[in-house]
Amino acid sequence: MTRFSTTPPADLTAAVARLLEERSRRELAERAARISAIYRAQGRTADAIADEADALAYALTRLPATYAATIDAFGRLAEQAPQFCPRRMLDLGAGLGTASLAAAEAWPEIEAVTLLDRSRAFLDTARRLAGCGVGALARARLVEGDVLAPPAERFDLVVASYALTEIAEASLAAAVDAAWAACDGALVFVEPGTPRDHGRLMAARARLIAAGARILAPCPHHAPCPIAPPDWCHFCVRLARSRDHKLAKGADAPFEDEKFAYLVAARESLDAAPAAARVLARPAILKHGLRIKLCMRAGIAEATFEKRDKRTFGPIKKKAWGDALALEETPAKP
Ligand SMILES: C[S@@+](CC[C@H](N)C(=O)[O-])C[C@H]1O[C@@H](n2cnc3c(N)ncnc32)[C@H](O)[C@@H]1O
Secondary structure: OOOOOOOOOOHHHHHHHHOOOOOOHHHHHHHHHHHHHHHHHHOOOHOOOOOOOHHHHHHHHOHHHHOOOHHHHHHHHHHEEEEOOOOEEEEEEEOOOOOHHHHHHHOOOOOOOEEEEEHHHHHHHHHHHOOOOOOOOOOOOOOEOOOOOOOOEEEEEEEEEOHHHHHHHHHHHHHHHHHHHHHHEEEEEEEEOOOHHHHHHHHHHHHHHHHEEEEOOOOOOOOOOOOOOOOOEEEEEEEEOOOOHHHHHOOOOOOOEEEEEEEEEEEEOOOOOOEEEOOOOOEEEEEEEEEEEEEEOEEEEEEEEEEOOOOHHHOOOOOOOOOEHHHHHHOOOO
């Protein structure tokens, strides 16, 4: 698969450290704890982020995870659409521009970036970070506004990372329609990996398919999602924690695992195709092989791959949760 580094760009880390120099670490840790509690309880940014100190606490303790999930989703898109070369990008509910920073790493060809958000605290801090040398933000246009009314332009890449989750149920369909209307190439939604957000993504998926979109990932088909509650489709990305990140969280572990859900849709004109199957959970290691839960065109399957079948087992043994399988790698009889 196309893997990009899950570590946020060095110019962002340096700029955040610079803006944090004058601030008390204790206060930062308190703010980070409060912000995490609000987001965990499905609170909104309007309740969590009031000023620059909050935005910087977010940059240190939450952004690394949303960045890692978003760039992982971009890797899945790049794998299904290797020729995709976006030039204009719209980052909906951008916050500090997490998705724009990730996109600049995945597709350095991007020339024009628009960050749209209604949080003035996030946008002002993004501007300050740009002034401290964050290249991808320095080139960006920052727009204060609502995701329901994006600029009346078309973009090769439209992304909403951890933003749909804050949209009220009654406005979700309109937000999806607005994002799709602005999209000329690929549309990526990245969300927390919860049953609620998976359900909302599947509602968005049905709406996009009805509007003529092709789904590129994670689904290998356009049929209704075969996953039934209490199961839900989500993925996991591991990210390293910096020293400051650990201090602000009061955590010892040098890494954390972020669970996320995502959806990649594309216009017909994009040269791309979905995978034949996708790995839906961490493969189970058996004495004689691997058992892998797959989403396939025919539905969900628990497939066993035997070590003794060297030709098929070779490529399969490297597969991880979230990976795509090509047609020749899928089992004939799961
Ligand atoms: C959890 S933050 C995610 C920020 C960033 N995309 C990330 O991945 O780190 C959600 C963002 O969506 C923005 N947002 C929520 N509802 C919005 C709306 N209706 N219009 C514009 N922005 C919105 C919030 O202000 C916030 O910046």
